[in-house]
Amino acid sequence: MNIWIAAAIALAFGFPLCGRVIVRAPVMDRLAALQLASTLTALILLLFALGVSQSSFCDLALATALLSFPAGLLFAHFYERWL
Amino acid sequence: MTAHQIIVALLLWFGVISELLCCLGVAATKNVFDRLHFTSAGNIIGPAMIAAAVIVDGSSAQAAIKAVFVTVVLLVASPIITHVIARAARIRETGELRAKAKEIEK
Numbered sequence: 001m002n003i004w005i006a007a008a009i010a011l012a013f014g015f016p017l018c019g020r021v022i023v024r025a026p027v028m029d030r031l032a033a034l035q036l037a038s039t040l041t042a043l044i045l046l047l048f049a050l051g052v053s054q055s056s057f058c059d060l061a062l063a064t065a066l067l068s069f070p071a072g073l074l075f076a077h078f079y080e081r082w083l
Numbered sequence: 084m085t086a087h088q089i090i091v092a093l094l095l096w097f098g099v100i101s102e103l104l105c106c107l108g109v110a111a112t113k114n115v116f117d118r119l120h121f122t123s124a125g126n127i128i129g130p131a132m133i134a135a136a137v138i139v140d141g142s143s144a145q146a147a148i149k150a151v152f153v154t155v156v157l158l159v160a161s162p163i164i165t166h167v168i169a170r171a172a173r174i175r176e177t178g179e180l181r182a183k184a185k186e187i188e189k
Contacts, residue, residue: 003092007099007133014106021109021118028172032118033109035164036125040102042153043133050137050146058149065153069160073167080171 005051008044015040031075038068091140098132105129115172119165126161130154 018040021033042065049057084092105125109118130153137150174180 003095007095010099011102014103017103017106017110026115028115028168028175029118031168031171032115032122035168036106036109036122039126039130039157040106042157043098043102043130046133046137046150046153050140050143053143055143055146055149058146058153061153062149062156065156065160069156069164072160072164076164076167076171080174 002051004047008047008051011040011044011047027079031072031079034075035068035072038064038071042068087139091136094132094136094139098129098136101125101132102129116169119169122168123161123165126157126164130157 015037018033018037022030022037025033042061045064046058046061049055049061102125105121105128108121109125112118112121134147134150134154138147141147170180177183
């Protein structure tokens, strides 16, 4: 195990903390926690790509970061008035 | 362990610890507006430190470029998302975005 994989595993400890808010808190609080969890996912994928020395896997992290942005916007837009 | 490796490790673990502290903050606070402070900090500080660690490491130029791109995407998206969520939470809570006279007096 190298330093990148160790850091990715350490970052994964943030998921239960975000998950606790996503399961229990009111709906807009869940969205805030979901955004942080998607950032964590992108960083973990990036660190795993570096850990296994496959820089092409960094595209997964990039795709996650790019897709979480419109997803958050859409959730917020619909939760604002309609849901 | 060389000085170069120590700098990479410091940047990387600073990013990881700041990210975990932001998760702890999100879990510990009780209000969506307080939680958004930690969300936006987690979208900026951690990714920037981790990208800096990847650049300083210098083992792969392709990975460094992609790490910087991920960080730039998060840096641009974070303030927009934070604003949109706060706006939606305010409208859900009070029915309108504008501050009421009672709130301004306080």
